[in-house]
Amino acid sequence: MSTKKGKKGSQLGRLQQLGPKELWQVPLLLPKGWDDLRFPIEHFGCLAPGGTEPVVVVGLIAFEPDVRFGKVPKTIVTLWDADRNPVKVSFFGDTRSLNLTKGRRIAVSGIPTEWSGQIYLNNPSIVEEAWLGRMRPIYPGKPKSIKAETVRGKMLELLPKAIPEATAKLKESIQAYKPVGELMAKLGYEGVELEKVIRAAHVPKTAEAGEKAQRILESIAAFHRVSDAARYSPPKRTKTLPVSSRDAEAFAKRLPFTLDTGQMAAIEDMVSRLAGQTPMRHMISGDVGSGKTAVFACVAAVVAKAGGRVAIMAPMGVLARQTLEKINQWWPEISSELVTGDTPGTAEVSSRIKSAAIIAGSTALLHREVGDLDLVIVDEQQRFSRAQREGLCRQGDEHLIEATATCIPRSMALVKFGQWSFSRLNGAHVKKNIITDIVRLGASKEPIQKTIMKKIQSTLDAGREVLIIYPLREASEPDTRTRSVDEAARKFEKLYPGMVATISGGMKEEEKNAAIEQIQTRQKRILVGTSVIEVGVDIPGLQRVVVVNPERMGLAALHQIRGRVARAGGQGYMDLYVPDPIAPHSAQRLKALVDTQDGFRLTEMDMELRGVGDISQESSRQSGSDETLLFGRVVTYDAIKSVEELI
CATH class of the missing domain: 3.40.50.300 (P-loop containing nucleotide triphosphate hydrolases)
Incomplete structure (x- = not known):
């Protein structure tokens, strides 16, 4: 779905700073909650302090407001109900725009509390009379840019026109993968109209109805993202590598320690994928000490023996140096070069870098001419952005291995839905x-x-x-x-x-x-x-x-x-x-x-807490909001699980 700024984008004004660029995208900026204004209180005798939920009171301003000046001006207002039972409210800051005059009937939301025998409303806000008896949406604002109240006003102005457009766009997008009615039925909402769902997600009759509508939209967003990712087809490689599992075994035997069954299985799996024309995308997950370096180093050695070239990128030069020193100790016949921010840029050094079978370095690799590569290995993937992790795949058909003890949520999702192959290392060379x-x-x-x-x-x-x-x-x-x-x-x-x-x-x-x-x-x-x-x-x-x-x-x-x-x-x-x-x-x-x-379990917990991120192929977002469908809203792990069997 396109997010280009169309002619209608000018209607949105500062709302565009929160994500939407076209009118149809406006309903995809969901409220983060609602003020329950359905039951306004007009008889103050039933108010009881000590609660945590806000209430709405409606009354007359009994006296001229008591304005007190200081660093932050304060305006104290006394409201009366029909029996002249009082409630006091303190507004801070400039209140001239609130029109707080004696005899005016106003509605105020706040939390009842007691002070010196008087009932006060804490954290008060004026409620427009049109909202009394309804659920009022609470939208996010942006500091120093657009206030939440301004967002609400603009949203409610645009929603009547925007919702039909959003409905049509969402249906068009979903239809590419599954009929809308079938998807709604599979999600447990057979016969529910999508347009009504979108309306209820903004201004529902109850909070429960709003939450239900938003869950449906989150599931639709998850379905769209996962369907898109699952159908991605990478470009084919123009050449294959004559790699061999026998070579892998031979390199592994020269290590100063014995690899366990799981480590050898991971190596053989990756070597078998390297022989194909489809660029490998492989994740190695294993806690510290599980042998990740030995595993990917063996794969790198196999590629080098087959006449290919490998780049290993680490977050720090000291770690890259440490990895390369190990490779040189284990298999000294393999040519290698270290590339860090301190590496000279002379013609001689550049020539050595381009000809070495294995190069290892920090992000300095991204800023050097390193020659054609067959395999890129990223160690400690969580320390890099997606652009950095794929920055050395300049031809687009390089094989890519990423290693970590704690996968980023997006990578976990790609593994889960088959876009990446996966090896989990459970062993450790020391107890x-x-x-x-x-x-x-x-x-x-x-x-x-x-x-x-x-x-x-x-x-x-x-x-x-x-x-x-x-x-x-x-x-x-x-x-x-x-x-x-x-x-x-x-x-x-x-x-x-x-x-x-x-x-x-x-x-x-x-x-x-x-x-x-x-x-x-x-x-x-x-x-x-x-x-x-x-x-x-x-x-x-x-x-x-x-x-x-x-x-x-x-x-x-x-x-x-x-x-x-x-x-x-x-x-x-x-x-x-x-x-x-x-x-x-x-x-x-x-x-x-x-x-x-267990780093793997912690990653799952992280995914549950932070969301899985945008798993579309064009995205660089690692976790959190999937802003191609729902702006400022995470695609939760629960939403992913709810649509998993529908793909």
């Missing part, structure tokens, strides 16, 4: 047990600070290393509650002179390499950094990681950080240090991390 603990705010901050410091000290006393992660990099970043990496490093250096190294995304490549080497060689014992360390850097002696303000980070990033611990096996610890109160949903996410060490 380890990591205890994850949430250290939360108690009666005062001092006890939990002492708890954390005791944990750090006990790890150092045991002769092991500690990693401390802060979400901000510089002191200049706006959030005074969160200590920056630089400040934290100075603090720990005072406590442990000569024992502290620092790493962050703003450092040069050689500075990062030097910091990690100091920890790896145990010249330093404490590494203070940002989440840049989350990807597969080996620190063999690391036994404990402390994450400050973990609620500011995603599940995937936290799980990756946990994977740095106890790389050599044994007992490890992760402390989630929460010095401030956090929202219930944030606490739920952190508890999920405590409850499971």
